Amino acid sequence: MNVLIYENEQQIGIAAGNYMCGQVLQKPDSVLGLATGSTPLKPYSQMAELYKKGVVDFSKVKTFNLDEYVNLDVKDKNSYHTFMHENLFKHINIPQENINFLNGNSDNLEKECKEYEKRIKEAGGIDVQLLGIGSNGHIAFNEPADCFQRWSHVVTLKESTVKDNSRFFNSIEEVPTQAVTMGIGSIMQAKKILIIALGEKKAKAIKQLIDGNVTPQCPASVLQFHANVTLMLDKGAASLL
Secondary structure: OEEEEEOOHHHHHHHHHHHHHHHHHHOOOOEEEEOOOOOOHHHHHHHHHHHHOOOOOOOOOEEEEOEEEOOOOOOOOOOHHHHHHHHOHHHOOOOHHHEEOOOOOOOOHHHHHHHHHHHHHHOOOOOEEEEOOOOOOOEOOEOOOOOOOOOOEEEEOOHHHHHHHHHHOOOHHHOOOEEEEOOHHHHHOOOEEEEEEOOHHHHHHHHHHHHOOOEOOEHHHHHHHOOOEEEEEEOOOOOOO
């Protein structure tokens, strides 16, 4: 693993945004795996800034988002559809038809998950997968469990994850308790993985990811088996290394 430690979130945002744009400059029709939450906000801002300056062109890029809540209107401000459009897609020139999400409002979620995997495969696979990490070691919505979930699937969110995400909602009661998410196998098939972690709250999970036993109780630990992983950490997230 390539572990990079930065002074603050601003530095990581610039470095991570540059990393993602560098992939597109190297391969204009790149397939990007994207994440949501507070962690990628500054990287997305940097990507939009580089597009605005004419440095990078996203017109041939395809994207696949990691996850989406179940039974949450895509126009809801907390849906990941809305998050991605507000924070990245409306600021760059990616064609709408090149943007892919799991549909958490599908009548047949299992079928939706299988078709999502098929779409990723037909696109040629993900070139770079951007990840955050939960305080309990989850990646995407792959929660600590007794076994690794291989492909995209429906998941019931752990209480700790619901609590973490409640900061985005008016109350914890509004937070969806289910989501559809790429599986561990889906993530591991990405050619490159970029993980960002901010704050001491993530330090224990980062320590486990890098130095701990590989166990589904810390889903991120499986990334020890991936051939090309870069971690961008602030000093808080790196404090136990």
